[in-house]
Amino acid sequence: MTTSFFYMGRKSKAKVRRQEILFHFYEVIIEEGFEGASIAKIAKKMDVNPSLLIHYFKNKDKMVLGLIDYIIETYSAQILPDFSTVEDPQERWDDLVDVVSRIQWNTFLNTTVYYSAYTLGFRNDEIKERFVQLYQGVSDRLQHEIEIACSKDIINVKNPKAAAKFMLTLMEGANYFQNVDPEFTGDQDDLEERSKMIKETINQMVSTGTF
Amino acid sequence: MTTSFFYMGRKSKAKVRRQEILFHFYEVIIEEGFEGASIAKIAKKMDVNPSLLIHYFKNKDKMVLGLIDYIIETYSAQILPDFSTVEDPQERWDDLVDVVSRIQWNTFLNTTVYYSAYTLGFRNDEIKERFVQLYQGVSDRLQHEIEIACSKDIINVKNPKAAAKFMLTLMEGANYFQNVDPEFTGDQDDLEERSKMIKETINQMVSTGTF
Amino acid sequence: MTTSFFYMGRKSKAKVRRQEILFHFYEVIIEEGFEGASIAKIAKKMDVNPSLLIHYFKNKDKMVLGLIDYIIETYSAQILPDFSTVEDPQERWDDLVDVVSRIQWNTFLNTTVYYSAYTLGFRNDEIKERFVQLYQGVSDRLQHEIEIACSKDIINVKNPKAAAKFMLTLMEGANYFQNVDPEFTGDQDDLEERSKMIKETINQMVSTGTF
Amino acid sequence: MTTSFFYMGRKSKAKVRRQEILFHFYEVIIEEGFEGASIAKIAKKMDVNPSLLIHYFKNKDKMVLGLIDYIIETYSAQILPDFSTVEDPQERWDDLVDVVSRIQWNTFLNTTVYYSAYTLGFRNDEIKERFVQLYQGVSDRLQHEIEIACSKDIINVKNPKAAAKFMLTLMEGANYFQNVDPEFTGDQDDLEERSKMIKETINQMVSTGTF
DNA sequence: GATGAATGAGTGTTCATTCAT
DNA sequence: GATGAATGAACACTCATTCAT
Numbered sequence: 058m059t060t061s062f063f064y065m066g067r068k069s070k071a072k073v074r075r076q077e078i079l080f081h082f083y084e085v086i087i088e089e090g091f092e093g094a095s096i097a098k099i100a101k102k103m104d105v106n107p108s109l110l111i112h113y114f115k116n117k118d119k120m121v122l123g124l125i126d127y128i129i130e131t132y133s134a135q136i137l138p139d140f141s142t143v144e145d146p147q148e149r150w151d152d153l154v155d156v157v158s159r160i161q162w163n164t165f166l167n168t169t170v171y172y173s174a175y176t177l178g179f180r181n182d183e184i185k186e187r188f189v190q191l192y193q194g195v196s197d198r199l200q201h202e203i204e205i206a207c208s209k210d211i212i213n214v215k216n217p218k219a220a221a222k223f224m225l226t227l228m229e230g231a232n233y234f235q236n237v238d239p240e241f242t243g244d245q246d247d248l249e250e251r252s253k254m255i256k257e258t259i260n261q262m263v264s265t266g267t268f
Numbered sequence: 269m270t271t272s273f274f275y276m277g278r279k280s281k282a283k284v285r286r287q288e289i290l291f292h293f294y295e296v297i298i299e300e301g302f303e304g305a306s307i308a309k310i311a312k313k314m315d316v317n318p319s320l321l322i323h324y325f326k327n328k329d330k331m332v333l334g335l336i337d338y339i340i341e342t343y344s345a346q347i348l349p350d351f352s353t354v355e356d357p358q359e360r361w362d363d364l365v366d367v368v369s370r371i372q373w374n375t376f377l378n379t380t381v382y383y384s385a386y387t388l389g390f391r392n393d394e395i396k397e398r399f400v401q402l403y404q405g406v407s408d409r410l411q412h413e414i415e416i417a418c419s420k421d422i423i424n425v426k427n428p429k430a431a432a433k434f435m436l437t438l439m440e441g442a443n444y445f446q447n448v449d450p451e452f453t454g455d456q457d458d459l460e461e462r463s464k465m466i467k468e469t470i471n472q473m474v475s476t477g478t479f
Numbered sequence: 480m481t482t483s484f485f486y487m488g489r490k491s492k493a494k495v496r497r498q499e500i501l502f503h504f505y506e507v508i509i510e511e512g513f514e515g516a517s518i519a520k521i522a523k524k525m526d527v528n529p530s531l532l533i534h535y536f537k538n539k540d541k542m543v544l545g546l547i548d549y550i551i552e553t554y555s556a557q558i559l560p561d562f563s564t565v566e567d568p569q570e571r572w573d574d575l576v577d578v579v580s581r582i583q584w585n586t587f588l589n590t591t592v593y594y595s596a597y598t599l600g601f602r603n604d605e606i607k608e609r610f611v612q613l614y615q616g617v618s619d620r621l622q623h624e625i626e627i628a629c630s631k632d633i634i635n636v637k638n639p640k641a642a643a644k645f646m647l648t649l650m651e652g653a654n655y656f657q658n659v660d661p662e663f664t665g666d667q668d669d670l671e672e673r674s675k676m677i678k679e680t681i682n683q684m685v686s687t688g689t690f
Numbered sequence: 691m692t693t694s695f696f697y698m699g700r701k702s703k704a705k706v707r708r709q710e711i712l713f714h715f716y717e718v719i720i721e722e723g724f725e726g727a728s729i730a731k732i733a734k735k736m737d738v739n740p741s742l743l744i745h746y747f748k749n750k751d752k753m754v755l756g757l758i759d760y761i762i763e764t765y766s767a768q769i770l771p772d773f774s775t776v777e778d779p780q781e782r783w784d785d786l787v788d789v790v791s792r793i794q795w796n797t798f799l800n801t802t803v804y805y806s807a808y809t810l811g812f813r814n815d816e817i818k819e820r821f822v823q824l825y826q827g828v829s830d831r832l833q834h835e836i837e838i839a840c841s842k843d844i845i846n847v848k849n850p851k852a853a854a855k856f857m858l859t860l861m862e863g864a865n866y867f868q869n870v871d872p873e874f875t876g877d878q879d880d881l882e883e884r885s886k887m888i889k890e891t892i893n894q895m896v897s898t899g900t901f
Numbered sequence: 902g903a904t905g906a907a908t909g910a911g912t913g914t915t916c917a918t919t920c921a922t
Numbered sequence: 923g924a925t926g927a928a929t930g931a932a933c934a935c936t937c938a939t940t941c942a943t
Contacts (some may be wrong), residue, residue, distance in 0.1 A: 066943065190451075257478055285923090591809060
């Protein structure tokens with residue numbers, strides 16, 4: 058539908074509304090699970106008519122895709138800070154490893170929502186592709202940092218890509234396992250200890266020439 | 269209650285039926301996702317009446333719990349073989365590391381089904397508990413093997429529990445990451461290479477006194 | 480779903496229920512038009528749950544097809560009586576022409592329902608086919624009567640098929656036109672007059688060698 | 691109210707828009723049936739906002755009435771040409787019969803649309819009235835031509851109105867029947883043959899004093 | 902003149918489940 | 923042990939329509 062200059066009609070609220078809807082979608086999934094998150098429930102939570110959600114997303118499938126994007130953007134934006142401002146190379150590398158070892162993405166992304174989305178990817182290529190790209194992006198950034206650290210002789214790695222993947226594997230494994238570790242308390246000491254272990258593992262691997 | 273032959277037969281039939289239902293439940297989840305797996309669809313696939321499923325499981329919640337058990341039993345039974353028959357300690361350790369590094373549980377448990385079940389745990393304590401116990405069991409067995417290898421001076425580990433957790437983390441991380449790695453082809457060479465890297469990582473960590 | 484001898488389950492009411500549903504479908508169309516005949520309205524009229532209609536017909540399309548069959552069976556059963564018992568050939572022919580000239584199928588089939596169904600045929604080959612066969616059947620029977628009358632020298636027709644089609648055309652045209660004729664009162668005298676004219680037309684055509 | 695040039699322009703734009711909407715309404719009915727022709731679909735086809743259609747027609751009922759008018763105007767305009775310019779009375783009559791025998795109104799009016807509209811008349815007096823008047827008009831014109839032909843001794847008819855109705859009946863019956871005649875191919879020869887038969891029938895009836 | 906926001910009733914259909922047989 | 927009848931709540935979605943801009 059072309060919007061001519063003369064007949065503009067009502068101002069679009071689409072961007073804000075869509076964001077708002079996705080936020081509530083997210084909230085309902087937390088409370089009721091992905092399979093329990095119906096349009097009606099989301100609408101009720103927003104105190105609007107269910108058909109309004111359809112108005113903004115055409116159908117639920119597109120709403121789910123919107124949510125996936127929302128999740129992935131959140132993840133991307135928060136998973137790794139920008140290290141390019143850190144001048145000292147040793148410090149830059151230490152910062153990176155520090156961040157990687159401390160990451161608990163269930164603090165900025167609800168676990169149920171995240172795993173629900175991730176699981177959808179196995180039966181939906183469009184969704185899978187987004188996750189692939191997400192991890193590709195993170196992997197690339199890690200690789201980039203590894204290469205820099207390497208060039209400054211901070212670490213010793215022949216295959217930066219493999220090393221980046223190893224780091225990612227460790228990050229994800231730690232996160233995954235945390236969910237089922239009965240000894241995981243979440244308190245500061247526990248987190249510190251785990252972080253330290255991951256850090257040591259990484260440093261061990263990047264200094265002994267394994268990669 | 270007498271356990272006559274007849275009674276056994278009856279009981280066994282119910283058991284078989286339940287197994288059969290769970291198997292089809294599993295299959296439907298693969299095709300339609302957890303949220304798409306309805307009693308009607310399962311019944312259709314089995315070519316029986318939907319009421320029959322209710323008859324055997326009382327309600328769907330209990331059917332889901334049955335499925336979780338089914339999954340966890342499968343996982344438990346297949347994740348790690350029994351190494352107690354291997355006499356040579358070095359060989360026993362090598363076998364273990366070999367198995368751990370090669371594990372791809374998506375070969376014996378469908379990824380969608382597994383992650384769906386895993387995700388349910390975040391909102392259902394009963395389910396969570398089963399997963400916790402599952403990993404606890406695996407962790408205990410790994411720890412046990414580490415202790416044996418340690419006592420025979422094959423490896424050098426002060427904190428066997430931490431080492432076991434590290435191995436689990438690596439296993440799960442590798443599995444998780446595989447799903448989103450665009451470079452993962454699944455062919456023999458690729459698998460071999462990944463396996464080798466995990467093996468080296470483990471051996472590196474258990475020999476340098478990190479744990 | 481196979482119904483073994485041993486486990487028969489509950490007795491099927493399908494045949495009766497389906498008929499009952501179709502009857503109410505028909506009734507609702509009369510009151511609200513085809514486009515206004517929703518499953519909910521039919522169910523309400525029957526004082527049952529809407530999902531019960533789905534239970535018996537799977538979906539609305541199949542319900543519509545069921546209705547078409549219902550209509551066509553009614554039409555077939557009532558449009559022409561059996562003339563084979565009439566022994567005297569002249570009487571047999573006269574009876575036929577009498578019936579044909581008097582037919583007002585809106586007395587045994589509601590006009591809205593009938594035309595709605597007929598109209599559906601233009602966009603649905605399955606429905607169209609049923610109407611084609613319906614008219615084919617009537618045409619065949621007319622042709623058969625014409626041939627008999629011909630062989631007994633009651634009438635003089637070289638092309639019985641064409642004559643049969645002409646009679647059908649006249650029948651349908653008269654019915655169609657009646658609906659939009661402001662002078663059509665429907666009272667006895669009017670009907671008689673129209674009937675007489677059709678009769679004369681037919682007899683004129685089958686005696687002067689037009690066919 | 692002054693009919694200034696400007697005002698004319700505005701008024702004309704509305705008229706054009708309304709025509710445009712009705713045209714697309716018509717098109718959607720062809721594709722989706724009357725019951726499937728929603729405002730949203732029409733708007734989508736026109737690539738305008740649904741509210742615009744309401745803006746021009748107030749509500750759907752009035753849009754339907756507009757469509758009926760559109761159909762009836764088209765029908766009226768095309769069903770019978772003006773014969774008043776034909777001077778020779780025999781030729782004039784022959785032309786008329788020729789036209790009548792050849793009419794296939796599904797060439798200038800889609801069958802689905804026409805029958806849908808016609809069917810609506812049974813439950814809506816306003817619509818019925820328009821169809822009645824439509825056929826009244828056609829009937830009057832036929833009667834007029836019959837009277838002229840009679841006065842010139844081309845044909846022999848005592849009851850011109852009855853003869854006109856007969857012609858209309860034949861026209862409509864032929865059209866109706868064509869839709870369900872499996873032997874109707876639509877090719878030139880077939881049409882020619884049918885046309886010839888109708889022509890003969892008419893001429894037979896208007897010369898033998900049946901009317 | 903035209904758009905987009907928003908509603909509320911309604912659509913067909915699926916859901917898990919109960920109960921009679 | 924198994925089926926089929928029946929329900930009632932819920933599902934995603936479409937409907938015509940109103941109103942603000």
